[in-house]
Amino acid sequence: MDKNFKIIVFIKQVPDTDDIKWTENNTIQREGLDSIINPYDLSALQTAVEIKKYRKKNAKIIAAAMGPIQANDVLKEALALGADEAYLLSDKKFSGADTLATAYTLSQFVKTKVPDFDLIICGQQAVDGDTAQTPSSMAEKLGIAQITCCKSIEELTDDSITALKDTKDFTSTIRAKLPVLLTIDRQGTYINPCINDYIRAQDTEISILGADDINADAAKIGFSGSPTYVKRAYRALKDRKNKIITEDYISVLKSEISLAKEKENCGNG
Amino acid sequence: MANILVFLETDENGIIKASEEIVSYCVSNFKNSQVNAAVILSTGLTQTVKGQLCNSGLDNIYLFINDDAYSTELYAQILSGFLQENMHDVFLISATPLGRDVAPRIASKMNIGLTADCTEIGLDEQNKLLATRPTYGGKLMATILSKTVPQFATIRPGALKQTPLQNEKTVNFVEIHPEIDHSKILCEVISFQRKNKESSDWTSADIIISGGRGLGSKENFELIYKLCDLIGAKPAASRCAVELGWADSAIQVGQTGSSVSPKLYIAFGISGAMQHLVGIENADRVISVNTDKNAPITASSDISVIADAVTVLKSLINEIEPETENARKN
Incomplete structure (x- = not known):
């Protein structure tokens, strides 16, 4: 473990989706919506911090985010939580990016600023979009292996990783030569920064990079580089009957269950 | 007429249910389209899969016979290679963990758009795929x-209602032994293990009994299993219950878990x-x-x-248990 590892952790600033308010027209009220660090990315950062500890600090954690200048906040938080350096990819030309354009932009950052990276760790998905597409798409752009839904790292050497992938349908143990991209599911957070960590974060300068700084092809970034677009957006969920009962519920539940079972039998006949 | 390709995922029993849902939906709803399918499968599964698909109503079924364990790059290589030579207007994959792992890799390789985890799909007059998905934590649809072709989407398991595959049309099977460029496979699969059917098949149950934080403890959550046993239902859990360690994530309902469509x-x-x-x-x-009349679930029920969940569960079990035992005795 002589090598000084470089671990990139991508962070996304997301609206707090647990606190969404609606306008009269059933659109999301964007003003006053709190922004938070994507909870999955906290788990990614924690994994990076653990690896650094395991390597007896012989690792550097580089946090990076794409977004408006306000996304500085989540990078400051990432620094307090253990990142050593932080970059913000911020340029009007990046806006309106779908997952393909985002993956291209992030991969250009990696290629131009941290070409000698060993690991990229991402949250499995972001709570605003829930697509889980950007990390895999980026791994392809960088030509590296991906281990999504990484549950645990079995072995980590200077040049290879063996990790357990755990999904709802299957588990798989995968070995790959570094560099590798990992994605991490949401876990409980347990890092509690102390005041000194916040002071260090405040004192660390965040480098702001635009499209030219990462040699991005204008046709592949932002809105123009995004093949997908939203045609229509509307508020989810259908209305149900919504009958409220406070007594005699056992007999109601029993009859509902028998009714469903009768239907079940018809279906099989 | 649109030319649709559906990727079919397999487990040890053949085509998985989530893939069958897409096939049945496309065959019955897009009648003017050609619906083809691609399957990557082991030699031993070939006959089973042919049997499962002979009445599917599909046009062409491409069987890629390969005995290697699943890896992202292997599947991405086979499918993107096939699509590059056999252009389709629409390409659909189920949004299972495998589908969600490989689809972005394919999209990135081909530089095409991809819409994740759709709960509704349609075609407009120009054969444009209308892919509808929940976003903002499910608050917005x-x-x-997509401006690129094939128009590519992953479909959430359980979201499209399935009709039985019973179609007289003759299916054309094409067996392919793909040549793999192993230098492009960047990882080594040491083990690959499907989880048991029980835990992944619960989403299609007719009655689902689900528990959440309001049950208060893991011991109380056990009552959910007990009631399920008594009435022949399947258990499920909310994200909270899973995060608290009361239930396995395999039975979680919701955005990153599963959609269900029980009676x-x-x-x-x-x-x-x-x-x-x-x-x-x-x-x-x-x-x-639920004890809280103002809980969001009330409006969706x-x-x-309005009562204590544990009390209701216990009384319901007490009522039903003797009846079930009597039925068993008789």
Whole structure:
């Protein structure tokens, strides 16, 4: 473990989706919506911090985010939580990016600023979009292996990783030569920064990079580089009957269950 | 006429249910389109899969016979290679963990758009794929179009209602032994193990009984299993219950878990995070049991029982248990 590892952790600033308010027209009220660090990315950062500890600090954690200048906040938080350096990819030309354009932009950052990276760790998905597409798409752009839904790292050497992938349908143990991209599911957070960590974060300068700084092809970034677009957006969920009962519920539940079972039998006949 | 390709995922028993859902939906709803399918399968599964698909109503079924364990790059290589030579207007994959792992890799390789985890699909007059998905934690539905071809989407398991595959049309099977460029496979699969059928098949149950934080403890959550045993239902859990360690993530309902479409869904002690409510959108009937009349799940229920979930569960079990035992004796 002589090598000084470089671990990139991508962070996304997301609206707090647990606190969404609606306008009269059933659109999301964007003003006053709190922004938070994507909870999955906290788990990614924690994994990076653990690896650094395991390597007896012989690792550097580089946090990076794409977004408006306000996304500085989540990078400051990432620094307090253990990142050593932080970059913000911020340029009007990046806006309106779908997952393909985002993956291209992030991969250009990696290629131009941290070409000698060993690991990229991402949250499995972001709570605003829930697509889980950007990390895999980026791994392809960088030509590296991906281990999504990484549950645990079995072995980590200077040049290879063996990790357990755990999904709802299957588990798989995968070995790959570094560099590798990992994605991490949401876990409980347990890092509690102390005041000194916040002071260090405040004192660390965040480098702001635009499209030219990462040699991005204008046709592949932002809105123009995004093949997908939203045609229509509307508020989810259908209305149900919504009958409220406070007594005699056992007999109601029993009859509902028998009714469903009768239907079940018809279906099989 | 659109030219649609559906990727079919297999487990040890053949084509998985999530893939069959897409096939049955496309065959019955896009009647003017050609619907083809691609399967990557082991030699031993070939006959089984042919048997499963002979009445599917599909046009061409491409069977890629390969005995290697699943890896992202292997599947991405086979499927993107095939698509580059056999252009389709639409390409669909189920949004299972495998589908969600490989699809972005294919899209990135081909530089095409991809819409994740759709709960509704349609075609407009120009054969443009209208892919609708929940976003913002399930609070907003967005219909997404793509400027690139094939128009590519992953489809959430359980979201498209399945009709039985019974079609007289003759299916054309094409067996392919793909040549793999092993230098492009960047990882070594040491083990690959499917989880048991029981845990992944619960989403298609007719009655689902689900528990959440309001049950208060893991011991109380056990009551959900007990009631399920008594009435022949399948258990499920909210994200909270999973995070608290009361239930396995395999039975989680919601955005990142699974969508369900049972005839009856009963939620005990679940307040109803938006992801959860989206996950039960296709249930015929929803009953919630909750002490809080103002919990979000109330508005998404056909019947809301305002009472302590544990008390109701216990009384229900006490009522039903003797009846079930009598039935067994007789």
